[in-house]
Amino acid sequence: MALLEVKDLRISYETGGGRLAAVGGVSFEVSEGETLAVVGESGAGKSSLSLGLMRLLPRNALSPEGRVFLDGVECLSLSEEEFRKQVRWKKLSMVFQGAMDSLHPVRRVGDQIAEPLLLDGRTDKTAAFGRVAELLSLARLPTDISRRYPHELSGGMKQRVMIAMALACSPKLVILDEPTSALDVIIQAQIMNLLKQLKRDLKLGSLFVTHDLALASDLADRIAVMYAGEFVEIGTAEQVLGSPRHPYTKKLLGSIPSLYDDRRPEFIPGTPPKMTSPPAGCYFSPRCPEACELCSTHPELIVCGTGQHARCHLVIES
Ligand code: SF4
Ligand code: MG
Numbered sequence: 001m002a003l004l005e006v007k008d009l010r011i012s013y014e015t016g017g018g019r020l021a022a023v024g025g026v027s028f029e030v031s032e033g034e035t036l037a038v039v040g041e042s043g044a045g046k047s048s049l050s051l052g053l054m055r056l057l058p059r060n061a062l063s064p065e066g067r068v069f070l071d072g073v074e075c076l077s078l079s080e081e082e083f084r085k086q087v088r089w090k091k092l093s094m095v096f097q098g099a100m101d102s103l104h105p106v107r108r109v110g111d112q113i114a115e116p117l118l119l120d121g122r123t124d125k126t127a128a129f130g131r132v133a134e135l136l137s138l139a140r141l142p143t144d145i146s147r148r149y150p151h152e153l154s155g156g157m158k159q160r161v162m163i164a165m166a167l168a169c170s171p172k173l174v175i176l177d178e179p180t181s182a183l184d185v186i187i188q189a190q191i192m193n194l195l196k197q198l199k200r201d202l203k204l205g206s207l208f209v210t211h212d213l214a215l216a217s218d219l220a221d222r223i224a225v226m227y228a229g230e231f232v233e234i235g236t237a238e239q240v241l242g243s244p245r246h247p248y249t250k251k252l253l254g255s256i257p258s259l260y261d262d263r264r265p266e267f268i269p270g271t272p273p274k275m276t277s278p279p280a281g282c283y284f285s286p287r288c289p290e291a292c293e294l295c296s297t298h299p300e301l302i303v304c305g306t307g308q309h310a311r312c313h314l315v316i317e318s
Pocket of ligand 1: 246247248282283284285286288289290291292294295299311312313314
């Protein structure tokens with residue numbers, strides 16, 4: 001059984017410009033210990049998907065539709081209190097985009113990591129601080145930083161603290177929302193190495209959300225490409241990177257600079273559609289070099305390999 005099973009999840013917002021469909025019917029599974037990367041441009045719906053799974057959507061969001069099973073428990077029908085007691089941080093946690101700057105400036109790092117452990121009153125202070133030491137070592141941080149304040153740490157160390165916090169209650173699945181986007185390239189590589197170690201040592205499953213397909217390839221077992229609130233392609237990392245079927249995936253791959261030939265990275269002309277008024281037919285059609293008459297109707301996901309699916313009329317079912 002899959003650890004996480006998401007069925008036809010839909011998330012919309014009420015905005016001044018009308019109703020905005022941020023996530024338009026997304027289905028996928030993540031197995032224990034597996035990393036599914038969700039890749040797409042900003043505004044594709046990746047953060048809405050993450051926040052929806054954590055049930056931390058902003059107030060102008062309508063109640064999500066669909067089904068979300070985590071470890072067999074249907075999460076969307078739990079009350080907020082049940083979800084907080086049973087799921088959030090315990091089974092499913094998250095490293096938020098840009099969150100390393102949200103550490104409390106005048107509280108010691110160790111106290112902040114201990115907080116989720118002390119919240120439900122089941123762990124006493126001694127046990128909590130024992131766990132903090134374990135978590136710091138898991139995040140490859142020296143234990144004496146426990147007594148330091150956030151301003152005494154580098155950006156990379158702060159991000160390790162955020163990862164330690166996300167692991168505090170030993171969740172089976174962590175959502176990593178652009179976990180390295182604010183870091184320079186060398187620190188980014190160190191954080192990616194840490195995430196790989198955690199995946200291997202803890203058998204930690206993750207939903208790795210990024211705009212960077214090259215980065216996704218570093219950690220992902222499978223990759224889902226998201227465009228305008230939908231998955232337009234999903235498959236193993238090998239399938240999506242090695243034989244992409246959707247024109248958008250091909251464009252994303254073409255936009256990665258190559259070290260091995262002098263091909264110039266191509267940029268993708270145009271911008272993603274406004275989801276208050278999506279285009280008729282295929283959402284990618286205004287930017288698609290392969291668009292034809294067929295594309296005036298909205299394509300479904302088509303199976304095009306073992307476990308590979310693409311949402312395009314030109315894909316041949318196999
Ligand atoms: Fe392009 Fe048409 Fe395929 Fe959409 S359905 S991706 S417009 S070819
Ligand atoms: Mg985002």
